[in-house]
Amino acid sequence: MKNPKKEFDWFDHKSSRKLLWWLLWITCGLTVVAELFIHRHPHFDIDGIFSFYAITGFIGCSLMILGAKGLGLILKRDENYYGEEEETSLPKDIDGDAQ
Amino acid sequence: METLSNIPPAFLLFVAACLTPFIKGVARNIFLILVPAAVFFYIAALPIGDGPSFSFLPGFGEIEPLRVDKLSKAFGYIFTLNAAAAMLFAFYVKKAFQHTWALVYIGSALGVIFSGDLITLYINWELMAISSTFVIMARNTEKAKGAAFRYVLVHIFGGLLLLAGIVMTISAGDGIAFDGFQFENANTASTLILLGFLVNAAAPGVSAWLSDAYPEASVTGGVILSAYTTKTAVYVLLRGFAGWEPLIWVGCAMTVFGIIYALLENDMRRILAYSIINQVGFMVCAAGIGTKMAISGAVAHAFCHIIYKSLLWMSAGAVLYRTGKSKCTELGGLYKTMPLTLIFGTIGALAISAVPFTSGFTSKTIIIAATEYSHLFWPWIVLELASAGVFLHAGIKFPYFVFFNVDRGLRPKEAPKTMLLAMAFLAFLCIYMGLRPNELYSILPFAVDYKAYTVPHLVTQMQLLMLSALVFFLFLPMLKRTATISLDTDWFYRKGGKAFYGLMDRSLNGINGFAHRTFIGGFTTKLGELAATGPTRALILILTPYWTMTGKNQEEQQTLKTTIQTQVDKGAFPIGITAWLSVLFLALIFLF
Incomplete structure (x- = not known):
């Protein structure tokens, strides 16, 4: 690098990532704890359950990822599956007719 | 002002699209930002209500290119606002091709939004499909061209569904006004129109055009494309269904x-x-x-x-x-x-x-x-x-x-x-x-x-x-x-298309090849050979018993055969023999 200034690479540090993990867990915990102090008006029966939205988010997203992973086994193909020429060399003008 | 507020916003963008190639340099880029921005304010100033209408053909009802209400205005605002932002983003683009088509595309999307009748809607709908195809092609890569080709085929299919529905609606005497269709009165006509709309909404089964084509567009083309086709479909669904x-x-x-x-x-x-x-x-x-x-x-x-x-x-x-x-x-x-x-x-x-x-x-x-x-x-x-x-x-x-x-x-x-x-x-x-x-x-x-x-x-x-x-x-x-x-429904026409091509290639070209071999290579050749050597053979066939009767041995007969063949090949029969044979032939015809 020509620039002598040190690059901003905070997110690459292990300690930063650890801190972010902690923050994530704490925020998740706080959102659930906060429900103790509010009064909700559920429209259906099921959403009256304590921390319903947290459970929905957790289970729903897990199922979606697992579902996608499972479908990926059937649906994923090599990039050149359709036999189209991959433009390997970077064109001078990435935007086609821009210039 | 009265007449000025009668101009459909789409028309303003079409005019701007025609001017775009003639404006040069940075002036064009500025022009491209100012046009949608100006149309935004024009839409804001449009009074609520129906614009002018004129009759199309007897019995068809009224063509109404400008219907202004809160629903159409809301979409008009966002379409023009987004267009101005996208053109600012695309400020570095120097060529006019993509942006000219982009203005037509945005204009025709506005045309759909403000149309009060199905015919205006249909024309703008198809214009939208065509112009967006050119926006995709503007990236000028083989992949983009391929994707644009598939894209336009799917949209032609959707457009035909819509057209069939419109034609059936008109022939049923329901007029061309574009208002809400009632679910209770659903019939083939309204269902076809709905299916046509759903193709553009990227409904399951017909969504692959979107994920196939948009990512192949240019850096700026993708930004422009992301907004209009599907949201126009949302608008017509909200209005009609x-x-x-x-x-x-x-x-x-x-x-x-x-x-x-x-x-x-x-x-x-x-x-x-x-x-x-x-x-x-x-x-x-x-x-x-x-x-x-x-x-x-x-x-x-x-x-x-x-x-x-x-x-x-x-x-x-x-x-x-x-x-x-x-x-x-x-x-x-x-x-x-x-x-x-x-x-x-x-x-x-x-x-x-x-x-x-x-x-x-x-x-x-x-x-x-x-x-x-x-x-x-x-x-x-x-x-x-x-x-x-x-x-x-x-x-x-x-x-x-x-x-x-x-x-x-x-x-x-x-x-x-x-x-x-x-x-x-x-x-x-x-x-x-x-x-x-x-x-x-x-x-x-x-x-x-x-x-x-x-x-x-x-x-x-x-x-x-x-x-x-x-x-x-x-x-x-x-x-x-x-x-x-990941395989998507475009597999059916990308692989299916190739398979169909292969199948047709093998079956039709197979039949073609068989016919060639049988008729051109086989039958015709044989016929030609027959025409060329048939008379000689016939002559030899007739003469062989005569030679045998006159006591010619095998060797002599062979010499005579060769002489006759040479004479036939060269057309060198003495005139007397040819005349004699002709008489013989005519006599045969006469007798039988």
Whole structure:
């Protein structure tokens, strides 16, 4: 690098990532704890359950990822599956007719 | 002013499109920003009500190219606002081709929005398909051309469904006015029109054109394309098919479909393309619910969605522009050198995820509330799950894999200033509409009695989102990107098309080959040979018994045969013999 200034690479540090993990867990915990102090008006029966939205988010997203992973086994193909020429060399003008 | 306010906004953009190639240099880029901006104010000034109408053919009813009400105005605002931002983003583009077609595309989308009759609608609908095809082709790569070709074929199919429906409506004597079709009176005509609309809405089964073609468009083309076709379809569904119950389930299927495919996808712009399908699913579902709240919610969501989706396409476009790469497996660590693109992109990502204080939170949640108020349990739960899923695939996955993940040694420059300016403008709108939703609510077709900002709603929304984020990072090893594509319904016409071609090649060319061999190579040759050697053989056949009777031995007979063959080949029969043979031949004919 020509620039002598040190690059901003905070997110690459292990300690930063650890801190972010902690923050994530704490925020998740706080959102659930906060429900103790509010009064909700559920429209259906099921959403009256304590921390319903947290459970929905957790289970729903897990199922979606697992579902996608499972479908990926059937649906994923090599990039050149359709036999189209991959433009390997970077064109001078990435935007086609821009210039 | 009276006549001035009678001009359909589409017409203004068509005129501008015609002028675009003749304006040179930076003046053209400025012109391209000013035109949609001016049309935005023109639409704002349009009085509510029907514009001029004129009769088309006897018995057809009135052509009405300008119907202005709150619904059409709301879409008119966002279409022109987004166009101005996209043209600012595309300020660096020097050639006129793409932008000329983009103006036609945006103009025809406005044409659909403001059309009061099915014929104006159909003409603009087809113009939209054609012009957007040229926008895709403008990237000028083989892949883009291939995708554009498939894209236009699908849209021709959709357009034909629409045309068939319109023709049937007219022949049934229902007139050409474009108003709401009643679900109770559903017939083949209205169903065909609905199917035509659903092709453009990227409904399941006919959605592959979107994820196939948009990511192949240019950096700026993708931004322009992301807004119009699907949202025009949402508009016509809201106008024509509100309350059609099957749309609820079509919409729900779209939301889930978009998430699953976006999770599998490696190309960042294709992730955003699948994300469009997911978001439009919310709006299609709202059209199916059809209550005033749902319709207003869908309009609000379309409005906000166009802004944050454009913003996301812009940030992805800026990355593609600077790095030349678009695959998650080749990107990563860009936060170091493209921090502003990251920040603006993340604001778009937060908005699409409906994080509080962004526009998604104040718009998408109206649709979810509409399902609650209508006591639609299953659609409600699907939309809640889909909201969580949006945060997974667009809210976190897109920024994470592009800007963080692993450092791949890419050190691109920050995006150009005009790009940043356009992104800043849209990012501002995302937050502004999140903080001051009432201004957005004031342009909706029906007044909404909805308060997004209640403490319980904030808490539940944060629960849903934070736990989704947790799942993303817990499952991160499973989400590791692979250099693959996922099969979509375009498989049927991409592989099916090739298979059909192969089948036709083998069967028809097989028949052709067989016919060639049999008739040209076989029969005709034989006939030719017969014509050439037949008389000689016949002559020899007749003469052989005569020679035998006259006591010629084998050797002598052979010599005579050779002499006759030579004479026939050279046409060297003495005239006497030829005349004698002719007489013999005529006598034979005479006798038999």
